[in-house]
Amino acid sequence: MENESTIIKLLGKDWPATLPDFATRDEICLAWAESEGGKVRLLRIYAAFIGLCTPVGKAAKLNYIQLKCDPYVYGGHAYQWLREKGVKPEDVRAAGVALLPFLTRSLAPRAAEVIEQTDFIPPPAA
Numbered sequence: 234m235e236n237e238s239t240i241i242k243l244l245g246k247d248w249p250a251t252l253p254d255f256a257t258r259d260e261i262c263l264a265w266a267e268s269e270g271g272k273v274r275l276l277r278i279y280a281a282f283i284g285l286c287t288p289v290g291k292a293a294k295l296n297y298i299q300l301k302c303d304p305y306v307y308g309g310h311a312y313q314w315l316r317e318k319g320v321k322p323e324d325v326r327a328a329g330v331a332l333l334p335f336l337t338r339s340l341a342p343r344a345a346e347v348i349e350q351t352d353f354i355p356p357p358a359a
Contacts, residue, residue: 279329
């Protein structure tokens with residue numbers, strides 16, 4: 234995961250992704266999971282992924298903490314900025330979907346990472 238590179242393309246540019254802090258990753262991924270039923274809410278969350286994981290957030294002059302650490306509010310501002318710059322909703326969705334595995338892999342360790350731990354004790358055989 235440390236050497237993993239994710240880049241999204243928007244506005245004719247490549248935007249390299251970096252992970253926000255753990256609490257923010259946890260919040261926005263939980264918001265994504267809770268938004269499955271609503272297309273507009275999902276677009277806000279995908280825009281939050283973009284803003285929080287790429288330099289897009291800084292370009293849009295957004296601050297997650299000043300927006301009360303609310304993924305939907307932050308994502309709404311990010312979505313508005315992207316749309317005003319000419320980004321289509323389907324491109325917001327595609328970029329957000331591309332960032333989802335980047336985020337989720339950072340929240341839970343893979344089996345190989347768990348086994349690598351020196352104190353790892355495997356579960357008892359069934």
